[in-house]
Amino acid sequence: MGFFDKFKISRLKEGLSKTRETFREKLSVITQGKTEIDEEFLEELETILVAADVGVETTLAIVEAITERAKKETYRSGEELNRMLMEEIQQLLLDTDTAHPLDFDAPLPETPYVILVVGVNGAGKTTSVAKLAHNYDKAGKKVIIAAADTFRAAAYEQLKIWADRAGVPLIGQGQGADPASVVYDAVSSAVSRNVDVVLVDTAGRLHNKAHLMEELAKIMRVAKKKVPTAPHEVLLVLDGTTGQNAVQQAREFTKFVNVTGLILTKLDGTSKGGIVLSISRELKLPVKYIGVGEKIDDLQLFDREKFVEALVGRQQE
Missing domain, CATH: 1.20.120.140 (SRP54, nucleotide-binding domain)
Known part of the structure; x- marks a missing residue:
């Protein structure tokens, strides 16, 4: 090892x-x-x-x-x-649970590989986008981040700080811009510049607001204009400290969006990490990444065996 x-x-x-x-x-x-x-x-x-x-x-x-x-x-x-x-x-x-996700340095099925990251405000969505970008960049992939959270004040500025930290370019138009327009620009740029991965940070949408989900659907349609198979993944970010509320959020999101996997954050801040077991069994959605800290390296691929070993304290040194 x-x-x-x-x-x-x-x-x-x-x-x-x-x-x-x-x-x-x-x-x-x-x-x-x-x-x-x-x-x-x-x-x-x-x-x-x-x-x-x-x-x-x-x-x-x-x-x-x-x-x-x-x-x-x-x-x-x-x-x-x-x-x-x-x-x-x-x-x-x-x-x-399902099979492990592809490692960051594995060949991508298609490029540019477009990943939408969704979730409610406060779940750790923006930081997860930057941490994904960091991991892909470190693995030798060319990455672009699209700042499509144009509703929340200072969202662009926050993402810019994290994008700089990750060392990847950010495409955005600031607060009040059309999110779909931002995504179109980002995907167009990715195509022309031979970028490998486009990570789209979306607004922190309340899961009971149907019109906001419709905006997300619009983003997907726009991405398809440049890359017909996009988005290739829709990752839902859930705050591990919210417990069963996270399960309910996931159920509501999947009514509107074809979620392909989950990012479970803030597991370092809770004594209720058993939520991973609940999500794996009850939602039939793969937990693809887990956040175990605030540092940029603290988003990990979800390895089922290592997770259980770490959870029960039987990991061999």
Whole structure:
């Protein structure tokens, strides 16, 4: 394992520390001295999982799997029981999530590859755009950012700071401009300059405002005028600290927009990182990237196995 891989795993473990510490501490209490699974244990387990924002549906699935396994196995210690719980949680995530996204240095299916980034205000959308741009740029791709969030005051200025930090060009027209016009300019420029990736930062749209969703649809139509297959991805940014509200936001967005994947941010600021399990099972949408810190390197490809290892504290050094 190279230095960079070790660094990524270290940042992942650090970012998930709040969830891991809370989760494992509570599990160790209910498994202490246990050699069998009874109704009291299952009820306490349900409470722990729900508190970690795993979600009711996913919690019940985990409890059911553990109940079935308990019929076939016996346990000599709380440690063995705890290990079995970890294995079942890992298996659930591995079974219900989809394949990993392409790494940043992998060949793109088409260029320019147009990615729309959507989400409500405050979810970390603008910073996620810049972090994606940084990763693609570092992998040797030519990148352009389109500043299509023209409604929010100072949105362009904020994105400009982050684009400079990422070292990639920004195309925009400032507050009050037509977002679709910005996207058209950006995609046109990408075509003429042989750019590999166009990242579009859209307005922080309230998920219950249909007319704002219609504006997003307009952006997509305009992009297709220059690149008929665009957008190639629509990534929805969700704030991990909002728990089940993030799941509801995703459900509302998918009514209007063909979301292809999720970016889950701020996992370093919550003890409820179990929301990843809930999203993976209940929404049937792939979590493609996770944010584990505020630095520009802190947006990572979502690796299911490494995530679970970091979550439960069993990552090997």
